[in-house]
Amino acid sequence: MTGEKQVLIVDRAEGSFSGVMEELDQLGFRVVWVTSFAAALDFVNVSQRLSLVVASAAAADDGGQEFLAQLKAVRPTLPVIWGAKAGPSAKPSSGLSPDSLIPEPFRADALRSAVSALLAEHFYPRLIADAIKSAALEGLGTLGQFRVEGDSFLTANQSAFSDLAAIISFSGDASGHLMVSMNYEHARALYRQFLPSVRSVPIDRLEDLVGELCNRILGRINAFFARHGLSIQQSTPLFIRAAGSTMRYAGRRPSFCVELARDEMGISLEYYLADYDNAKLRAEATGKVIELGEVLYF
Amino acid sequence: MTWSILVVDDSETSRSLLRTTLVAKGARVIEAENGKQGLLRARTDTVDLIFSDIHMPVMDGLQMIRELRMLREYEKTPIFVLTSDASGIRAAEGKNAGATGWIVKPVNPEVLWKAVEKALFGIPVQQGIIVPTALGSSSSGQK
Numbered sequence: 001m002t003g004e005k006q007v008l009i010v011d012r013a014e015g016s017f018s019g020v021m022e023e024l025d026q027l028g029f030r031v032v033w034v035t036s037f038a039a040a041l042d043f044v045n046v047s048q049r050l051s052l053v054v055a056s057a058a059a060a061d062d063g064g065q066e067f068l069a070q071l072k073a074v075r076p077t078l079p080v081i082w083g084a085k086a087g088p089s090a091k092p093s094s095g096l097s098p099d100s101l102i103p104e105p106f107r108a109d110a111l112r113s114a115v116s117a118l119l120a121e122h123f124y125p126r127l128i129a130d131a132i133k134s135a136a137l138e139g140l141g142t143l144g145q146f147r148v149e150g151d152s153f154l155t156a157n158q159s160a161f162s163d164l165a166a167i168i169s170f171s172g173d174a175s176g177h178l179m180v181s182m183n184y185e186h187a188r189a190l191y192r193q194f195l196p197s198v199r200s201v202p203i204d205r206l207e208d209l210v211g212e213l214c215n216r217i218l219g220r221i222n223a224f225f226a227r228h229g230l231s232i233q234q235s236t237p238l239f240i241r242a243a244g245s246t247m248r249y250a251g252r253r254p255s256f257c258v259e260l261a262r263d264e265m266g267i268s269l270e271y272y273l274a275d276y277d278n279a280k281l282r283a284e285a286t287g288k289v290i291e292l293g294e295v296l297y298f
Numbered sequence: 299m300t301w302s303i304l305v306v307d308d309s310e311t312s313r314s315l316l317r318t319t320l321v322a323k324g325a326r327v328i329e330a331e332n333g334k335q336g337l338l339r340a341r342t343d344t345v346d347l348i349f350s351d352i353h354m355p356v357m358d359g360l361q362m363i364r365e366l367r368m369l370r371e372y373e374k375t376p377i378f379v380l381t382s383d384a385s386g387i388r389a390a391e392g393k394n395a396g397a398t399g400w401i402v403k404p405v406n407p408e409v410l411w412k413a414v415e416k417a418l419f420g421i422p423v424q425q426g427i428i429v430p431t432a433l434g435s436s437s438s439g440q441k
Contacts, residue, residue, distance in 0.1 A: 235353065295378075
């Protein structure tokens with residue numbers, strides 16, 4: 001795993017960033033605050049872990065274009081979020097543009113959304129993100145044509161529960177957990193599809209169904225890691241019925257969330273990767289995996 | 299002729315799916331929620347084939363298979379691991395434990411049934427009463 005990621009905030013005063021620093025901290029970033037563009041450029045030149053620059057509208061107005069030009073000259077791929085004042089002058093009129101403009105005062109959800117869009121790859125490289133999405137669709141494969149809706153997004157380490165949720169933790173060369181959740185109505189519809197002959201389905205069976213789907217999806221995600229030689233052990237599901245409640249868990253990395261949809265049905269998937277053996281993952285995929293539909297005889 | 303198949307899985311959903319598939323093919327299905335219960339069922343009943351998950355509370359599937367293989371009557375009984383775990387490393391552990399084969403969930407019921415047919419075809423049924431020439435089509439006795 002790479003070291004802690006850093007976010008550089010440029011603002012003359014801390015005011016615009018009340019609450020934002022905490023949000024970035026929860027998303028797993030170390031926040032560094034400077035009060036001038038000169039100090040910001042100094043930091044950019046020495047920091048190898050800098051992932052993002054966020055500048056307030058007040059700072060951006062005062063030499064922002066020049067700073068942006070110098071920044072992009074030394075770190076062309078480093079994303080920049082600009083605070084935008086309300087009104088017609090919110091967007092820079094000419095020259096370079098930041099990668100994202102969000103209104104000030106910053107709202108946590110707007111900032112999280114912008115950071116997710118710009119930095120998802122830092123936490124969940126495309127290889128892993130694609131594997132999670134493919135695994136989710138494979139795990140639900142016998143239940144029809146689901147699709148990933150709204151692509152994917154990051155969320156800080158605080159999960160919001162639906163009616164039914166199942167969590168399975170895993171450990172080994174990669175560790176973390178997968179949570180799958182859905183509401184009663186959708187769980188009943190899926191159960192009827194699985195077992196049409198069962199007329200009345202008690203809640204504990206619906207819960208068991210969610211656990212089994214979680215188990216299957218995590219199995220497919222772990223198959224991706226196994227192809228790269230990572231050995232992962234997964235536990236048995238834990239079940240939670242606490243609609244409207246939230247759960248906080250240890251860890252400073254965000255979770256990777258995917259909404260799966262089919263017709264009117266929705267399933268939420270939240271994958272939290274606490275740690276993994278990055279060197280093994282980057283190596284050539286040579287691990288043996290038993291494919292779906294294959295019966296391996298010994 | 300009725301085949302007795304033991305299904306060991308902590309997920310009721312998974313057991314129900316298997317039961318539906320196997321009963322439709324004429325098999326008798328015995329169920330257990332974990333490896334310990336699976337051992338008990340195998341000892342108190344006559345079982346021709348076993349499907350077992352591996353990640354289960356109380357006793358996992360591989361431990362159950364190891365213990366079953368130490369029993370004379372289950373030395374050669376086909377035992378398939380049916381799991382979401384597709385790791386070749388884990389499958390090798392299954393082989394060492396004495397499993398007959400490894401199948402990854404989710405699985406098409408027809409794939410599953412073909413595995414049953416292949417495993418039971420030509421293999422003496424439990425307690426040596428029946429030696430089928432084809433699954434469900436020819437038998438030399440009654441269980």
